[in-house]
Amino acid sequence: xxxxxxxxxxxxxxxxxxxxxxxxxxxxxxxxxxxxxxxxxxxxxxxxxxxxxxxxxxxxxxxxxxxxxxxxxxxxxxxxxxxxxxxxxxxxxxxxxxxxxxxxxxxxxxxxxxxxxxxxxxxxxxxxxxxxxxxxxxxxxxxxxxxxxxxxxxxxxxxxxxxxxxxxxxxxxxxxxxxxxxxxxxxxxxxxxxxxx
Amino acid sequence: xxxxxxxxxxxxxxxxxxxxxxxxxxxxxxxxxxxxxxxxxxxxxxxxxxxxxxxxxxxxxxxxxxxxxxxxxxxxxxxxxxxxxxxxxxxxxxxxxxxxxxxxxxxxxxxxxxxxxxxxxxxxxxxxxxxxxxxxxxxxxxxxxxxxxxxxxxxxxxxxxxxxxxxxxxxxxxxxxxxxxxxxxxxxxxxxxxxxxxxxxxxxxxxxxxxxxxxxxxxxxxxxxxxxxxxxxxxxxxxxxxxxxxxxxxxxxxxxxxxxxxxxxxxxxxxxxxxxxxxxxxxxxxxxxxxxxxxxxxxxxxxxxxxxxxxxxxxxxxxxxxxxxxxxxxxxxxxxxxxxxxxxxxxxxxxxxxxxxxxxxxxxxxxxxxxxxxxxxxxx
Numbered sequence: 001x002x003x004x005x006x007x008x009x010x011x012x013x014x015x016x017x018x019x020x021x022x023x024x025x026x027x028x029x030x031x032x033x034x035x036x037x038x039x040x041x042x043x044x045x046x047x048x049x050x051x052x053x054x055x056x057x058x059x060x061x062x063x064x065x066x067x068x069x070x071x072x073x074x075x076x077x078x079x080x081x082x083x084x085x086x087x088x089x090x091x092x093x094x095x096x097x098x099x100x101x102x103x104x105x106x107x108x109x110x111x112x113x114x115x116x117x118x119x120x121x122x123x124x125x126x127x128x129x130x131x132x133x134x135x136x137x138x139x140x141x142x143x144x145x146x147x148x149x150x151x152x153x154x155x156x157x158x159x160x161x162x163x164x165x166x167x168x169x170x171x172x173x174x175x176x177x178x179x180x181x182x183x184x185x186x187x188x189x190x191x192x193x194x195x196x197x
Numbered sequence: 198x199x200x201x202x203x204x205x206x207x208x209x210x211x212x213x214x215x216x217x218x219x220x221x222x223x224x225x226x227x228x229x230x231x232x233x234x235x236x237x238x239x240x241x242x243x244x245x246x247x248x249x250x251x252x253x254x255x256x257x258x259x260x261x262x263x264x265x266x267x268x269x270x271x272x273x274x275x276x277x278x279x280x281x282x283x284x285x286x287x288x289x290x291x292x293x294x295x296x297x298x299x300x301x302x303x304x305x306x307x308x309x310x311x312x313x314x315x316x317x318x319x320x321x322x323x324x325x326x327x328x329x330x331x332x333x334x335x336x337x338x339x340x341x342x343x344x345x346x347x348x349x350x351x352x353x354x355x356x357x358x359x360x361x362x363x364x365x366x367x368x369x370x371x372x373x374x375x376x377x378x379x380x381x382x383x384x385x386x387x388x389x390x391x392x393x394x395x396x397x398x399x400x401x402x403x404x405x406x407x408x409x410x411x412x413x414x415x416x417x418x419x420x421x422x423x424x425x426x427x428x429x430x431x432x433x434x435x436x437x438x439x440x441x442x443x444x445x446x447x448x449x450x451x452x453x454x455x456x457x458x459x460x461x462x463x464x465x466x467x468x469x470x471x472x473x474x475x476x477x478x479x480x481x482x483x484x485x486x487x488x489x490x491x492x493x494x495x496x497x498x499x500x501x502x503x504x505x506x507x508x509x510x511x512x513x514x515x516x517x518x519x520x521x522x523x524x525x526x527x528x529x530x531x532x533x534x535x536x537x538x539x540x541x542x543x544x545x546x547x548x549x550x551x552x553x554x555x556x557x558x559x560x561x562x563x564x565x566x567x568x569x570x571x572x573x574x575x576x577x
Binding site: 003004006007010011043044046047048073075111112113114115119127 | 265269350353354355356357361363371395402403
């Protein structure tokens with residue numbers, strides 16, 4: 001009897017507690033219960049959405065050289081790419097001898113693991129914050145080069161993306177300026193073995 | 198109580214011959230926790246015999262591992278026990294590290310322990326939620342899911358994904374924890390404690406809940422050992438066996454925590470042991486957060502390809518569901534030659550026939566729920 005009353009008391013307390021602002025949100029809407037906004041659900045900074053190709057604004061060309069490292073390392077084999085000689089390099093605008101010619105990712109197969117970003121040596125691919133790409137056609141999620149670049153550019157504009165290589169370089173310079181951690185062991189030859197694989 | 202029930206006549210007409218009926222439960226049944234199917238022979242409301250059917254979620258993960266490089270295999274381990282992803286990743290990474298003799302940076306070890314224990318709490322919260330639903334309590338599940346959501350949003354801040362993290366690497370972590378991680382976690386811990394306590398208060402000693410779970414599906418300590426029970430299911434039967442204490446891996450030997458044990462080995466004990474484990478996990482996280490050093494988390498391998506020497510290795514880790522074992526054979530190439538997994542859910546599920554024979558049909562749902570199976574791991 002006393003136990004039952006105790007149980008009822010706990011339930012009552014929880015009910016009263018439950019009358020606060022709801023935790024659940026209607027899917028496309030965010031904001032409070034009284035004031036709802038039709039913006040997509042916010043994601044965290046590190047959120048891994050679909051991969052997109054980044055754009056080098058300085059030279060006005062994609063970072064990607066079509067070196068196929070990401071394609072060889074993709075666990076689901078969802079990408080393909082080809083490379084070509086870079087015309088801008090012959091004219092002397094660009095330091096990239098080769099440039100991506102075509103690139104395709106089947107986003108239906110992508111498992112958003114982020115391995116492609118990790119292995120890329122040229123900062124050419126990034127996990128964007130895009131995660132709402134449902135559609136009706138079976139092949140509509142196959143993204144070609146312009147679509148991927150658009151995804152990537154959109155991500156760059158929204159988040160102020162800094163290429164990881166540049167960020168690492170900057171961090172290292174800062175460390176040297178501060179005078180500590182100079183003897184940080186540099187990770188061994190970049191992808192030396194990957195290239196052979 | 199179960200014996201009393203069993204003595205009552207179950208046949209519709211007194212003195213009539215018992216009539217057996219075949220009942221198919223699952224694979225699309227909300228109480229089978231995934232795609233698990235049981236064919237039950239029932240006499241009235243009593244289960245006479247049953248046959249479990251598994252394999253509806255079989256994806257051939259073990260075979261798929263043989264076609265992937267060592268780093269890519271982590272993505273497959275994320276999808277084995279999809280409620281406790283970090284724990285699976287940890288078991289696999291430890292296996293490869295053991296094979297290669299790799300040292301993991303101190304900070305990475307602590308980060309792993311914190312994330313694994315958080316994942317254990319998230320997993321147990323989900324268990325409490327579904328246990329309540331199985332017994333007919335709707336409210337606690339809402340509170341539990343709120344707590345789990347909080348943990349998952351921390352995971353998103355750390356690894357970039359709520360469930361399929363792919364964050365642990367062989368010999369370290371993918372990247373350092375976010376800068377405000379300590380702050381995030383310190384803010385989160387009291388909230389989780391609140392959530393756990395609230396669901397505990399609402400459910401554990403509830404009269405109806407006790408009546409449904411106490412003395413239902415009793416597993417004696419000897420039987421539990423014989424059936425290969427591990428994890429909370431084994432400890433509920435009173436066997437003090439926790440890998441984190443019995444053979445400490447990672448940095449678990451540096452923390453002070455207790456191993457909760459059950460008395461009777463019934464469904465309620467299996468529930469209560471898990472509730473208590475959540476409090477212990479919170480203790481571990483608190484200590485790990487205080488002890489966590491600064492420093493490097495990256496693997497000493499750098500970005501080189503993982504190529505373990507020829508050999509084989511077996512490594513176990515204490516997952517929320519029990520003893521998760523990884524057996525790995527390497528032939529010296531960049532892909533594993535063979536990966537065999539010892540899934541705790543599968544071994545715990547193997548006792549289902551023993552547990553359900555002779556009890557009421559309505560209790561079968563509760564007993565199955567108390568084993569806390571994840572079909573992604575049972576079928577692989």
